Amino acid sequence: MSTSSPLKTAEIVAVGSELLGSTRLDTNSLFISERLAGLGIELRTKVVVGDDRAQLAAVFRQALGRADLVVLTGGLGPTDDDLTRDVVADVLGLPLDLDEQIVARIERRFARRGLKMPDVNRRQALVPRGALVLENANGTAPGLLIDHDDRLIALLPGPPREVQPMIEALCEGPLRERAGTERLYKATLFVTGRSESHVEEVAQPIYSRLGRAVPPISTTILAVPGQVELHLSLRERDAARAQQMLDAAREELHEALGPDVFSIDGRSMEQLVGERLLTAGYTFAAAESCTGGLLTSRLTDVPGSSAYVRATIVAYDNDAKIALLGVPRELIEQHGAVSEPVAVAMAEGARARTGADVLVAITGIAGPGGGTPSKPVGTVVIAVLVPSEPAYVHTYSFIGGRALVKFQSTQAALDRVRRMLEHAPVRGRRAQ
C-alpha cells in the first residue's frame, strides 16, 4: 500500500436508524476523529444515515467522492437491517465471499457461552473480495478494510467497545503506513469574562495573520456558557517547528487578550483554581445561595480536591443565611438578600464557621421568578475573601435561563478566585 498517495482527508458515515432519533448520538466519531488527527488525517465530514439501502448507497458514494478515507460504523450485525457490508460491496462492484475462518471464529464465540451459532450470523462472515479482515476482540462482527481506487474504506461495527480497539489497531498499522509525514498539532486558549464578539475583535487581526503564515495556523472560536475558546491548529512535518510556531501564536493571543485568558493547556477552570489553592496551601469554603451547591460540586469534580475543599454552606433561604452563616437579620432587611453587604457577610460567616483561607459567597436571582425592576433575574452578587487582600465584592448581570445563570455565577466566582490567587505565596500543600 505504500506506493499510493498519502491519506489526507476522512469522512465518517455512522449507519443506524436509532442514531437519527431523539435519544442517541453517534459518539464513536469523537474517538475516531482524535486518532485520525494524530496521523494528520483531517476529518472533513460526518454523516449519520438510517438502515436504508438506497440512502446508504447515496451517502457512501458521496463520501467516496470527497475523502481519501471513508470510515463506516454500524450495520455489520446479523439482522436484516444490517446493510453496510452489502451496500459497500455493491457500490464498489465487489463480490462477497463467505470466509469459513470467520464462521468458525463466530461459532467458537457462541460455543464459549454454551450456545449454537444462529444461522443468520453467517452473514457476518461475508467479505468483499480483496478486503483485509480486522479481528474484533469484543464482538462477533469482524471489521473490514478495502483498498479501492486510491481510497481506503473501513467497515467497523457500531458498539464503542468494539470499534475502539479496531481503530487503535488500524491507526497503528495500515492507516499509519498510508498517512503522510505531516501531523496535526493543536493549542487552545480559554477566555472568560468577555463575549465572543469582544474576543473576536481583539483576536481577529492576529489570527488572520497566522492564517497566512507558512504553514498556516488555523483558528476556531467557540463560545460555550461562561467561556470563549480559541482552538489553533497547524499541519506540519517537523514536530519541533510546529510546537514553536504554536507556542508563539498562543503567546501573542494571550498577550492581546490579557488576564481574561484563564487556561492555555485545556485545563478547566475548576482544575486551575484547585491547583492555585494547592500551590498556596490554602483551604476553601463557600456560602452558596442561588447556585445551590454547584460551585462546590464543580470544584469537587477534580480528583484530589479533598486536599483543599473544606466545607460549604448552601443557605438557600434567609433563615438559613442568619442561622448557619450568622448574617445579621437587619442587614438582609435593609439591603435585601441579594446585595453586596449580605454577600460579604455570608463570606465572613463561612470563614468564621469553617476556618478556611479562601471564601466565596454567591447570592442572586436565578429565575425565572423572583426578579424585581431594580434586581432583575440574573442579578448575582459575588464576594471573595483571600488572605492579605481586601475583600472583593461585585454585582453581576447574567443573561439566560436558570441553569445558565447558575453556571455563569460559578464561573465568574471561580475566575475571581483564580485572579486573586495569581500572586499568592507558594507554600506548598498544607498538612491537615
Added chain:
Amino acid sequence: MSTSSPLKTAEIVAVGSELLGSTRLDTNSLFISERLAGLGIELRTKVVVGDDRAQLAAVFRQALGRADLVVLTGGLGPTDDDLTRDVVADVLGLPLDLDEQIVARIERRFARRGLKMPDVNRRQALVPRGALVLENANGTAPGLLIDHDDRLIALLPGPPREVQPMIEALCEGPLRERAGTERLYKATLFVTGRSESHVEEVAQPIYSRLGRAVPPISTTILAVPGQVELHLSLRERDAARAQQMLDAAREELHEALGPDVFSIDGRSMEQLVGERLLTAGYTFAAAESCTGGLLTSRLTDVPGSSAYVRATIVAYDNDAKIALLGVPRELIEQHGAVSEPVAVAMAEGARARTGADVLVAITGIAGPGGGTPSKPVGTVVIAVLVPSEPAYVHTYSFIGGRALVKFQSTQAALDRVRRMLEHAPVRGRRAQ
C-alpha cells in the same frame, strides 16, 4: 405555503469545525429530530461539516437533493468563519440584504448590558432576499426560513438554548402548516435502581407484542447514568386513538416494572422529588460529603425550589463534619467517615441545624483515590430522614469514575426520598 406538497423528509446539517473534533457533538439534532417526528416529518440524514465554504456548499446541495426540509444549525455568528448565511444564499442564487431592524435589535441587546455593538455583528443582519426572519430571544443571530423550489430551508444558530425556542416556533407555525396529517405520538417511562438487562428481561415480552399491534408501537430502551428509559412511539392520524393505545402500553409496562418506575411523563427525578416535598409541605436540607453539593444543585435546578430547599451543609473533611454537623469525633474514629452511623449522625446534625423536615446525608468514596479493600472506590452511604418514619440508611456500591459515582449517589438518594414520601400526608405548601 399551503398549496405546496407536504413536508415528509428532513436533513440536518450542523455547521462548525469544532463539531468534527474529539470533544464536541452536535446535540441540537436530538431535539430537532423529536420535534420534526412530532409533525410526522422523518429525519433521513444528519451531516456535520466544518467551517469551509466549498465543503458546506457541496453538503448543502446534496441535502437539497434528498430532503423536503433542510435544517442548518450553526455558522450564523459574527465572525469570519461563520459562513452558513453566505453559502446558502450563494447556492440558492439569492442576494443578501442588510435588515436595519435586525441591526437595531442587536444594538439594543448589547446596550442592555451597557455595551456598544461591535461592527462585525452587522453581518448577522444580512438576510437572503425573501427569507422569513425568525426572532432569537436568547442571542444575537436571528434565524431564517427560506421557501425555495418546493423545499424549505431553515438557518438556525448553533447554541442549544437559542435553537430550541426557534424550532418550537417553527413547528408551531410554518412547518406545521406544511406537514402531512399523520403525527408521531410518544410516551416514556423512566426506571431507576435496575440495570438495562433487568429492565429488558421484564419489558421485552411486552414490547415485542406491542410492536405487532396495528398501528405498531415501537420501543427503544436507553440506559443513561442512574436511569433506564423506555421510549414508546406510534404513528397515527387519530390523536385520541394514539393516546389510548400509548396509555394502555405504558400502564402495562409500569405494572410489570413496579415502583422502580419513577417517571411516566418525562419529568426528572429532581422535579418529582420537588413536587412531593411541595405537596407534603415539607422543607428539605442535606449534609453532603462526596457529592460536594451536587444533590442540592440538582434540586435547585427546578424553578420554585426555594419553596422547599432550606439549606445544605457540604462537609467535605472530617473537621467540617464535626464542627458544622455535630458528628461526634469518636463516631468517625470508630466507624470511619464513610459508615452508616456517621451518615445518620450527619443527617441528624443537618436536622438540628436547619430545622428542615426531610434530610439527606451522603458520605462516600468518589475516587479515584481513597479506596480501601473493605471500602473500595464507589462505596457510598446514604441516610434519609422523613417525618414519622424510621431513619433509612444503606451502603451502596457504585461503579464508574468520579463524576458517575457522584451522580449515581444523588440519583439513589433522591429516589429514596421519592419513595419515602409516596404516602406522606398532603398538607399543601407551607407558609414560610
